[in-house]
Amino acid sequence: MVHNVVFVLGPPGSGKGTICAKIQEDFNYIHLSAGDLLRAERQREGSEFGALIEGHITNGTIVPVEITCKLLENAMKAAGDVRGFLVDGFPRNQNNLEGWNAEMTGKVDEKFVLYLSCPVDICISRCLNRGQGRTDDNEESLKKRVVTYNSQTFPIIEHFEKSGQVREVKSERPVEEVYADVVKLFS
Numbered sequence: 216m217v218h219n220v221v222f223v224l225g226p227p228g229s230g231k232g233t234i235c236a237k238i239q240e241d242f243n244y245i246h247l248s249a250g251d252l253l254r255a256e257r258q259r260e261g262s263e264f265g266a267l268i269e270g271h272i273t274n275g276t277i278v279p280v281e282i283t284c285k286l287l288e289n290a291m292k293a294a295g296d297v298r299g300f301l302v303d304g305f306p307r308n309q310n311n312l313e314g315w316n317a318e319m320t321g322k323v324d325e326k327f328v329l330y331l332s333c334p335v336d337i338c339i340s341r342c343l344n345r346g347q348g349r350t351d352d353n354e355e356s357l358k359k360r361v362v363t364y365n366s367q368t369f370p371i372i373e374h375f376e377k378s379g380q381v382r383e384v385k386s387e388r389p390v391e392e393v394y395a396d397v398v399k400l401f402s
């Protein structure tokens with residue numbers, strides 16, 4: 216079965232998880248956060264990747280695609296018959312993009328890239344106030360995550376932009392306003 220996929224990208228704290236949860240509720244799309252899947256794998260007893268994932272999360276660097284893509288693919292297989300998948304926080308760098316293309320070309324139909332754009336100072340303040348106890352929601356890790364976003368993830372958004380796949384929604388506005396624009400892309 217060929218699955219519909221929408222990639223959801225944007226800086227840390229731009230609201231990817233928040234918006235994906237709402238789309239999942241209103242449309243038959245399943246939210247797959249690469250970060251959430253990696254955090255779950257980090258916690259899984261017996262995982263051979265726990266320490267490696269922990270190191271990347273703390274340093275704001277990107278886990279090798281073989282690990283992340285396999286977690287995404289397994290989650291997609293487990294989900295059954297749905298309208299599609301919101302792949303949140305992926306592809307995050309060139310390695311993610313190339314590994315995904317090598318593994319998933321022909322298995323997925325990439326509909327578009329939802330790019331939630333938001334000034335970095337607002338994003339940082341949101342993460343610091345998120346209150347979810349994430350080990351990387353501190354000033355030091357956030358600085359590193361923003362460097363990684365600017366140097367590795369934004370070029371991936373630019374890559375998709377060149378082929379007309381990006382739908383930008385400004386996410387510094389209240390959630391309901393952001394979501395009203397996102398809904399138009401899925402209706």
Ligand SMILES: Nc1ncnc2c1ncn2[C@@H]1O[C@H](COP(=O)(O)OP(=O)(O)OP(=O)(O)O)[C@@H](O)[C@H]1O
Nearest residue numbers: 226227228229230231232233341345386388389390
């Ligand atoms: N439009 C918004 N206005 C104000 N606060 C928001 C908005 N969107 C999300 N938030 C809040 O900002 C915080 C970060 O949101 P969220 O977790 O959805 O971001 P994210 O892009 O998934 O971040 P990360 O990349 O770090 O996982 C949360 O506390 C969320 O409630």
Ligand SMILES: Nc1ccn([C@H]2C[C@H](O)[C@@H](COP(=O)(O)O)O2)c(=O)n1
Nearest residue numbers: 249250272275276277278304305307
């Ligand atoms: N494609 C990805 C997605 C996430 N990670 C790691 C590194 C990130 O800083 C961390 C948290 O991701 P978030 O929940 O903020 O989307 O997870 C990665 O290595 N590769």
Ligand SMILES: [Mg+2]
Nearest residue numbers: 231232248250
């Ligand atoms: Mg998130």
